[in-house]
Amino acid sequence: MDYVNFGNTGLKVSRLCLGCMTYGDPNWRSWVLDEAASKPLVEAALDAGINFFDTANMYSLGASERVVGSILRGTGVPRDQIVVATKVYNAMGEGPNDRGLSRKHIMEQIDASLKRLGMDYVDLYQIHRFDPHTPIEETMEALSEVVKAGKALYIGASSMWAWQFAKIREMQKARGLASFVSMQNYYNLVGREEEREMMPYCAAEGVAVMPWSPLARGYLAGSGVGSRDTERARTDTIAEMLAVKNKPVLFDCVVEKSENCFPMIPSGKAHNEMILPDFEDDIGSVIDEKGKVLV
Secondary structure, rough: OOEEEEEOOEEEEOOOOHHHHHHHEOOOOOOEHHHHHHHHHHHHHHOOOOOOEEEOHHHHHHHHHHHHHHHHHHHOOHHOOOOOOOOOOOOOOOOOOOOOOOOOHHHHHHHHHHHHOOOEEEEEEEOOOOOOOHHHHHHHHHHHHHHHOOOOEEEEEEEEOHHHHHHHHHEEEHOOOOOOOEEOOOOOOOHHHHHHHHHHHHHHHHHEEEEEOOOOOOHHHHOOOOOOOOOOHHHOOOHHHOOOOHHHHHHHHHHHOOOOOEEEOOOOHHHHHHHHOOOOHHHHHHHHOOOOOOO
């Protein structure tokens, strides 16, 4: 496995990142796996050379962080050999301050995330969404303090308009604050709106991109979502490329948009059945022994 710089940072990560939303508590969502069922999938990712793991505080309301942290610690892999990312923004309780990007919520949630993960720091701390109800100055100063405190090494963002992302990064630079080094956005072969502004902006600025749902929630892998009983589906040559056997093509199309692109590999109960029948085999079909994404 080859490891490349994460955007303009000196951090080395695998070109594929394991998305961990499907690991946690099945009581939160029926398709979520508990720790016992999640363990072999995380271990398979490690065996394939993946060193990059992404979760969030709201996944299974904290249980995902507990499960992922427990599994990673149990593998015996040194903490400095893995890259762990988590997020903040969504509601974690019923109180008025249990959500959003206020200084109060950020400071409370970074400590809660670290406790659940069983770690002293996270490599990447991301805002899960843009918060229109909190001044961006308050949010970015709080995030910068999290970095200065050593609780996060880098900060990133997810799913917002390109103008919002650009405005925030310019403000961070002007104030000498820790700056966003990554954008986790919705991007795939059927969701290409990001190609208008966000992807070009990130490429120009050296910002790492972490597309979530690169297979469009399984649609591009033939999950059955949507109708394929059309004349175009039966006759268009592109239809064959969108079959399960050609998932590597779909990942490659996303990765090739930018050398700083790190798509999220999904793997969980639903994905085992309709996207990744065999996680280890799937990893092997997507990347070769040198870590190159195959076509």
